[in-house]
Each structure stands twice: as C-alpha cells, then as structure tokens.
Amino acid sequence: MSDEACVPINWEVDVVTARQRGRALASELGFSRGDLALIATAISEVARNILEYAGHGEVTVATAQDGRRRGIMVVARDEGPGIADIALAMQDGYSTGKGLGVGLPGSRRLMDDFEIASEVGKGTTVTMRKWVP
Numbered sequence: 001m002s003d004e005a006c007v008p009i010n011w012e013v014d015v016v017t018a019r020q021r022g023r024a025l026a027s028e029l030g031f032s033r034g035d036l037a038l039i040a041t042a043i044s045e046v047a048r049n050i051l052e053y054a055g056h057g058e059v060t061v062a063t064a065q066d067g068r069r070r071g072i073m074v075v076a077r078d079e080g081p082g083i084a085d086i087a088l089a090m091q092d093g094y095s096t097g098k099g100l101g102v103g104l105p106g107s108r109r110l111m112d113d114f115e116i117a118s119e120v121g122k123g124t125t126v127t128m129r130k131w132v133p
C-alpha cells in the first residue's frame with residue numbers, strides 16, 4: 001500500500017508530485033480510473049492555489065477510514081495571506097488572480113467531503129475526502 005505522503009509545495013513541479021502521489025494512493029485504494037482523474041484534478045487545484053496565493057505550503061495525502069468506509073484524504077495547508085470571505089471564494093467565477101475562479105468550487109464538486117478553514121494573516125487549510133464506492 002502506498003504510504004501517506006506529505007509533499008512540500010514550493011515549485012510548479014511539486015504540484016505534479018502531489019498529484020502523482022495522490023493518484024497512486026487512490027489507485028491502491030481501488031478507485032476507478034475515472035475517479036483517479038477527478039481526485040488528481042482536485043489535488044492539482046488546491047496545490048496550485050498554494051503556489052499562486054501563499055507561495056509555499058504542503059499537501060498531505062492519506063488513507064481515510066470512517067467505520068466500514070475507506071477513502072482518500074487530502075489536506076492542503078499553507079501559512080499564506082488567508083481568505084477573508086470563504087463563501088465568496090467558494091463561488092464559481094470568483095478570483096482575485098487571473099484564474100477562472102473554479103478551482104475551489106470545482107474541487108468541492110469532485111470530492112465527497114470538502115472543508116476549508118482560513119484566517120487572514122495566518123493561512124489556509126483545505127481538507128477533502130473521497131470514499132471508495
């Protein structure tokens with residue numbers, strides 16, 4: 001079984017590494033090929049946000065267990081500027097950068113569970129889970 005991995009995010013290439021580690025773990029867990037693509041996309045989005053808005057941080061992928069359910073947990077953490085209005089940031093099309101503003105709301109749709117905690121001046125943590133059907 002692929003181990004839990006903590007990938008530091010400092011450079012563009014680290015986004016690819018986080019995506020690959022997450023995909024490998026999800027594959028071991030038995031997700032379908034379609035789900036692997038969705039999980040990899042969600043990981044890329046939160047990792048890219050770290051690079052773009054915080055500069056650096058980390059992405060952890062781990063096995064999640066809830067009773068008989070098993071799945072993948074992804075935690076993207078940074079100590080960047082934080083998000084002042086989380087509800088706004090979660091809206092489709094809202095971006096303070098040059099993106100389309102679909103990364104966060106899209107990731108929420110791709111995964112089963114999605115939580116975001118953020119404090120201005122302290123940082124942001126996004127926790128996502130997807131359960132093996």
Ligand SMILES: Nc1ncnc2c1ncn2[C@@H]1O[C@H](COP(=O)(O)OP(=O)(O)OP(=O)(O)O)[C@@H](O)[C@H]1O
Pocket residue numbers: 045049050052053054078080081082083089090094095096097098099100101102103104105124
């Ligand atoms: N880790 C973060 N730290 C600080 N602000 C963030 C972070 N992640 C997202 N945000 C804020 O939330 C907004 C929405 O993020 P989201 O990923 O949905 O869109 P985007 O990054 O602007 O564009 P896209 O992801 O579609 O290229 C961002 O524009 C930014 O203001």
Ligand SMILES: [Mg+2]
Pocket residue numbers: 045048049099102103104
């Ligand atoms: Mg984004």
